[in-house]
Amino acid sequence: MFYSPIVQRGAGPLTVMPRSFGVAVQRPQADRWIVDLGEDLFSRRWWRGLLTLFALTASAALLAPGLEPLPGGRPAPLEPAQLEQWEALAIAPLSGGSNTGLQMLETAAVEPLTSAPQRTSVSLFATLGAGEGIARMLLRSGASAAEAGQTATLMAGAGRRIAPGTSVAIVLGEQLGGGRAVREVSLRAGLDLRLTVRRDGAGLTLVRTAIPVDTAPLRIRGRVGDGLYWSLRSAGASPEVAAAYLQALATAVEVGSEVAADDRFELVLANRRAASGESVAGPLLYAGLERTAGAAVQLLRWPIGGRMAWVDAVNAGQPAQATAGLQWPVQGRITSGFGPRVHPILRFSRMHRGIDFGAGWGAPIVAAADGQVVRAGWAGGYGRQVRIAHGGGLLTSYSHMSRIIVDAGGAVRAGQLIGYVGSSGLSTGPHLHYETIRNGVAVDPLSVRFASVRPVDAGEVQAIKARLKALLGG
Incomplete structure (x- = not known):
């Protein structure tokens, strides 16, 4: 605390006192016209304050306006039909006799119609069922038999098989008696083609729309980690592709004991990707494993003797050996x-x-x-x-x-x-x-190598090397 001393002089010894930071303020005096009825009871000042209170209260009562009831009309009683409608609008438990949810009665605002207006067009999506043709699908969607048959004939002329489960966009027009007219039917007939039957001035016509497709192979890489199969799945491989990779790898190494956690796998599989974004994965083409202890594995799928086999691409410079391993017994x-x-x-x-x-x-x-x-x-x-x-x-x-x-x-x-x-x-x-x-x-x-070894023709060695280079981009 900071202060400046005050020295007092007198007969005795000097006294040093600290100077306060504050300044003394006089206590304000109460207003003489304001009386606290809780103090000085029954004094002259107290009686004056009480009389003043009575006078002010009486003045306020005399000057206040008269209090009268507010005007209001009593509603007319509801008719039984109106009361039933109001009860239907209310929300109450049915167990207590409530009419909640009953249909409202007609009023003067309701105009009866002799016939319902027909929609000029109907747009919907339908899915082609198993064993179902285009004509049958259109019939159950509301098209007339003649229009459905004509549309199916035009679609069949494209020479493409429409797979079950295909989604079909349908636009139907006016009513023709036994069904509606077909305005447009559009579907994907494959990754690279869209078929559309559309009505124009000449009737129904078929329009083929080609969709660009990229056939660049898909490459998947990753670390083996705690488990090869689940690492493959986490990297994006489907269950079928992961199973095919394990089957291929088992022809070269003991998968259960010769694959370490820090080894790195590499897969190349056929893939078709449309410009619209859809893709379809194909078979496994290459299976590789970069090992921390041991030689790397590079296996290429190659036709030998009329059957596909896994070729050891690392030794393709010599008369290579093809290994046909055990097939996976089931897709799963x-x-x-x-x-x-x-x-x-x-x-x-x-x-x-x-x-x-x-x-x-x-x-x-x-x-x-x-x-x-x-x-x-x-x-x-x-x-x-x-x-x-x-x-x-x-x-x-x-x-x-x-x-x-x-x-x-x-x-x-x-x-x-x-x-x-x-x-x-x-x-x-x-x-x-x-x-x-x-x-x-x-x-x-997973550790079994069932080897059926066949020598690869020396003339195919260069083709194997070229194929490997094309897949790996080396």
């Missing part, structure tokens, strides 16, 4: 891997001797490779099961099938249909349980 994603797990029904940990593929009921199951059927029938908890021997001590097993279409002892080719996905045996839902057994011991199907 892997839902459970090889190894110990808690059984979903038995509820205790046990060895899962194969891998599970999630697929819809009735999805086709094919043989993974050429071989002979050694079992085709019921196998206890495995349900309906097929086992195929491929030679060299290798067997493949397909379980929980809904239907088997091969017999024990018969020969099968790779990719041949052997049955359909189901949920027989100890199963919680439709899926395929797939096992590979080598010399009587179950092994991880």
Whole structure:
């Protein structure tokens, strides 16, 4: 605190006192005309204040205007019909006898019509059903039979098959008796073509609109991380493409033990992209793996002996070797891997001797490779099961099938249909349980290299190198 001292002199010793920051202010005196009736009770001043209060109150009462009731009219009672309408407008529980939601009665504002006005045109979208033609779709959409048949004939002249599920934009015109006239029908007949049947001065005509399509291959890269399959899916690969990549890679390395987390995968697949933005992915063309420990893998899909096989593009400078690996037995994603797990029904940990593929009921199951059927029938908890021997001590097993279409002892080719996905045996839902057994011991199907080695013609080596360069842009 800052202050300046004040020195007092006198007979005694000197006294030093701090100077205050504030300045003393006199307390204001109360107004003589204002009386606080809570002080000086019954004094002359108190009685004067009380009389003054009575005088002011009496003056206010004399000067105040007279208070009269406000004018207002009483509404006329409602007729029963009007009362019913008001009750219908109210919101109240029906359990208490309310009429909430009843239809309002007609009033003088309602004008009856002898006939409803017809719409001059109707615009709608329809979806082509399975097994349904253009004519039938137009008929159920409201078109006349003659117009629907003519439109279907024009569409058929384009020579394109319209796939079920195609969305069709339809504009119908005036009523013709049995239906409406067709003004315009437009649909996509493929990624590169739009077909439009439009009415002009000459009647219905077909207009073909070509759509530019880019066929540049699609390239996907990424790190293996905690799991190769799910890393592929996270990078944008579909379940079918991811399964095809694992199948190709299994022809070159042990996927279960020779692929590290820091390895990097690379895929190239055929892709068609329209100028309007739609795209359709094609088959896998290239499967590569850059490894942190070990030689890089570069596999190119190449036709050999009338069949597509994976070619080791790294060694294409020498007489290359083609490896035709095990085919994926079903189109679907892997839902459970090889190894110990808690059984979903038995509820205790046990060895899962194969891998599970999630697929819809009735999805086709094919043989993974050429071989002979050694079992085709019921196998206890495995349900309906097929086992195929491929030679060299290798067997493949397909379980929980809904239907088997091969017999024990018969020969099968790779990719041949052997049955359909189901949920027989100890199963919680439709899926395929797939096992590979080598010399009587179950092994991880992702680690099996079933090699069918064929030498590539030396004349194709340069073509393989050129194709690889074109795909990788090197």
